[in-house]
Amino acid sequence: MSDYPKPTSGPAGRKNSDRPFIRIDGLRKSYRNKGQESVALSNVTLDIHAGDMVSLVGPSGCGKSTLLKILSGLYEHDGGTLEIHADAQRNFNPGKDVGMVFQQPLLLKWRNILENVMLPADILGLPRSAARVRALELLDMVGLGGQGKKMPYELSGGMQQRAAIARALLHDPSLVLMDEPFGALDALTREKMNLEMLRIWEQSHKTFVVVTHSIQEAVFLGTHCAVLTAGPARMADFFPIALPAPRTLHVKATAEFTAYVSRIYDLLGVA
Numbered sequence: 058m059s060d061y062p063k064p065t066s067g068p069a070g071r072k073n074s075d076r077p078f079i080r081i082d083g084l085r086k087s088y089r090n091k092g093q094e095s096v097a098l099s100n101v102t103l104d105i106h107a108g109d110m111v112s113l114v115g116p117s118g119c120g121k122s123t124l125l126k127i128l129s130g131l132y133e134h135d136g137g138t139l140e141i142h143a144d145a146q147r148n149f150n151p152g153k154d155v156g157m158v159f160q161q162p163l164l165l166k167w168r169n170i171l172e173n174v175m176l177p178a179d180i181l182g183l184p185r186s187a188a189r190v191r192a193l194e195l196l197d198m199v200g201l202g203g204q205g206k207k208m209p210y211e212l213s214g215g216m217q218q219r220a221a222i223a224r225a226l227l228h229d230p231s232l233v234l235m236d237e238p239f240g241a242l243d244a245l246t247r248e249k250m251n252l253e254m255l256r257i258w259e260q261s262h263k264t265f266v267v268v269t270h271s272i273q274e275a276v277f278l279g280t281h282c283a284v285l286t287a288g289p290a291r292m293a294d295f296f297p298i299a300l301p302a303p304r305t306l307h308v309k310a311t312a313e314f315t316a317y318v319s320r321i322y323d324l325l326g327v328a
């Protein structure tokens with residue numbers, strides 16, 4: 058996994074924070090299977106600023122996971138540009154600077170919850186004592202304080218997913234990528250996790266990119282929403298979501314929320 062190219066510094070007099078943390082411009086990605094090329098992303102362009110919560114929606118198979126895998130450094134793109142800025146001193150290194158959360162918590166069943174949250178420290182060779190302190194803090198932050206000694210099977214699905222979020226934050230990544238993180242939860246737990254998610258995002262000061270199949274979830278969570286067309290994916294739209302803060306579930310009953318949802322339905326042609 059290679060580092061991304063070092064970004065050129067921003068225009069004079071401009072703070073780093075004015076410059077996008079991630080700049081995706083005309084991104085293209087194709088897969089080759091048995092000599093056949095299939096294009097997954099044809100032209101994706103968006104800027105993400107540090108601290109944004111970007112929700113990514115689009116029809117199934119349009120390339121959302123592909124885009125996350127490119128951001129995570131797992132896949133290379135084959136056209137367009139991707140710039141991710143770490144800081145002035147060093148390049149962005151996806152192995153250290155990205156945390157991932159998947160649809161399933163993927164906890165190791167033979168490790169207790171604390172040991173699961175500490176897993177990135179073992180993989181990256183970070184000092185265990187400091188990692189333990191941070192893991193305990195993160196367990197508190199995700200509402201699992203005092204649960205560290207339990208085994209994964211002793212926790213509900215929602216609690217396991219909170220542990221997975223804590224694990225994703227353990228090595229202090231600047232970018233957290235979530236691929237349909239609440240898709241396996243029942244509707245009520247999912248709504249509670251959405252609320253928790255906003256709190257965790259606010260407290261962590263990280264940049265989040267969240268793939269979701271739920272348009273309501275995309276609007277509720279996002280500071281911005283990227284809508285992709287059916288594959289090969291192009292940007293249908295990318296817009297800020299200006300809902301009043303702090304967001305509670307009651308915002309879903311407001312005209313502003315419904316207008317955002319309708320806008321996405323129209324973009325996806327499903328209204």
Ligand code: ADP
Nearest residue numbers: 088090097116117118119120121122123124288
């Ligand atoms: P989404 O996350 O929006 O459902 P994906 O990014 O998983 O979409 O897939 C986009 C397209 O790329 C689909 O047509 C899928 O079949 C194809 N695809 C995904 N991963 C691979 C792969 N490793 N090899 C070949 N084709 C793939």
